[in-house]
Amino acid sequence: MLLGLVRTELVRAMEAEIATKGLDLKFTQFLILKRLALLGPMSATELARAVELDGGAMTRQLDQLERKGYLRRCPHEQDRRALRIELTAEGNALWQQLTSCNDRVLTSAQASLAADERAHLHDYLERVLHALRNRN
Secondary structure, rough: OOHHHHHHHHHHHHHHHHOOOOOOOOHHHHHHHHHHHHHOEEEEHHHHHHHOHHHHHHHHHHHHHHHOOOOOEEEOOOOOOOOOEOOHHHHHHHHHHHHHHHHHHHHHOOOOOOOOHHHHHHHHHHHHHHHHHOOO
């Protein structure tokens, strides 16, 4: 429950930071842009898995971001039936703005922790994640 509460507050803080830039962007859309910026082009299915959305919700988010000019759907190089999602120049420029928002929120969230405590927290969360993913 505590992890859920922390996530909720991180989402609120991130959306507030984004709003201070005058952007109409929700946290889920931020995550989509972040994944594409950090990992490069991918299929809608891969992207949906990366941000934990179902197919219908991903399509709606992609449609909105495409209308805003932040991403595009391009034909896959090896599979002509498939599409790859990639950031546009506008999407990359937006990501550059959002990076500072992301950094401010995460720094603020960890402000009461010393450097070694931040490292321990990261280590603990990573180990919990690996244990949950490898439980079978």
